[in-house]
Amino acid sequence: MNYTVEEVRQPEDVRTLEETVNTFDGIDVKVGHEAVGQNDYAVYADDLLVGYLMLFPYLENEYEVNALVHPDYRKQGVFKALLETAKRDAKANGCEAFTFVIDRKSKSGKAVVDHLGAAYRFSEYNLVLKKAELFLKPNEVSLREATDADRPLIIETLSEAFGDPVDVTENIYSQIDTTDRVTYIGEVEGRPVGVIRALLSGDDAGSIHAFGVRASEQGKGYGSKMLKQMVQQLFRMGRTKLELDVETENKAALEIYKRAGFAENGGYEFYLLEL
Secondary structure, X not given: OOOOEEOOOOHHHHHHHHHHHHHHHOOOOOOOHHHOOOOEEEEEEOOEEEEEEEEEOOOOOEEEEEEEEOHHHOOOOHHHHHHHHHHHHHHXXXXXXXXXXXXXXXXXXXXXXXXXXXEEEEEEEEEEEOOOOOOOOOOXXXXXXXXXXXXXXXXXXXXXXXXOOXXXXXXXXXXXXXXXXXXXXXXXXXXXXXXXXXXXXXXOEEEEEEEEEOHHHOOOOHHHHHHHHHHHHHHHOOOOEEEEEEEOOOHHHHHHHHHOOEEEEXXXXXXXXXX
């Protein structure tokens, strides 16, 4: 069957499809319906959204892909229509590869990337806060909210922390520099030592990300203290449902998160497909 790819008609359509897929597959995919309308594609059957694909251009030549297909409309050409349209647009903008994000428990997702011949890259754990240290003793690390003037410092710090070139970090940051996020600078005696951010969603949730300590300040325990301070700050804002993602091979970071009260809650696998 031939399907028409169009824009999402209502953001709530994506949330409904996401809930349907998660319930059917027993997974916990979050495609970010708050960003509906930005680099995304939809397929409808009458008034029902049956397919959705979102592109995240975190690099100029490589885009991250999240996709959902209604269980009753799989293997009918819905995903193919979405993917072909997205590939055409992405290649026209200079994209050379897609990175698919798959819930590690999703059998259908893995079947799709296997069929496409996409190559496995790495995995991430999703962690959720189970027990917060709400009453911390005063220590030498403090957080202050970042300002526009801190942008060069933020880019430099994240570049050092993740080992990416400055231009790559700048491009990624520009994609996630949105009004639904908060950014803090970690300081020791007024000296910046790190950056930590959170995406705010709903009324009480937050996803911690872009968390890094400057190379010269690593190994001093500042990261753990910054994370605990961030949890406290988010709790003050009424954000008690907290999560974050970490690469499975990053054992040091994983231990920091667990000591701060986070526990594993599933995860994701990443697959690369050259266009």
